[in-house]
Amino acid sequence: MSVGTKIRKLRLQHKMSQEDLAHKLNVAQTSISNIEANKSIPDFLIMHKICQVFEVDFEYFIDKNNSNKVKKAEYSNIGCTNGTINTIPEGILENMLKRIEDIEKIIVVK
Template sequence: MSIGAKVKKFRETRGISQDELALRLDVAQSTISSIESDKNIPSSLLLNKIAKELDVDINELLNEGIQVNISNNKFSDLSSAGTINQYNPVFNMQSPEIIENILKNQQQITKLIESQNKFIETLLKKDKDL
């Protein structure tokens, strides 16, 4: 079942109209309509808001059989079907692992910049000596 079909199913189950859901999400009714008819794929941010408004876990809206694993900054598809998820995976940008990786990357970038600056200083010094 597609994300759009699931959104429609959960919305109708809760007795919420497209207009009402759109109003709660601060989007146009046509946005909800295009999502439900699979003409448009919601961003991860909008999908998260939809899940909250419909009081469902966001994973219930995502494709069945698709699990995405993130480790060492690499993605791998863990689905039993081996198909590639056509929707963007949703990440919790406040997870400790992601924050830790961002900080490590920033430290590495800082070291590279410092190394580059020392190299440039060395080149400039050699140029003055000539």
């Protein structure tokens, strides 16, 4: 099951409209629509907020049943300070890295 499908499923279980979720995440309703339709991948900050809103761990969005079927290039490993390795879908990792670059540019300008 895709990330977008899982988000939609959680939203419906919580009897929440796309507009309600968008308001809680401080994004446009069209962003939620695109995520649920798998037209876009939420960045790390949005995923963090989604996990908070629905009270689920990030691991909920990782499809463990299909993890062996996914090409290695689609996932990247990130080491954590506690020595564990987390697997994050490539699209989310790319969004995280872009966000960090954007923040660094803002900091340098100031």
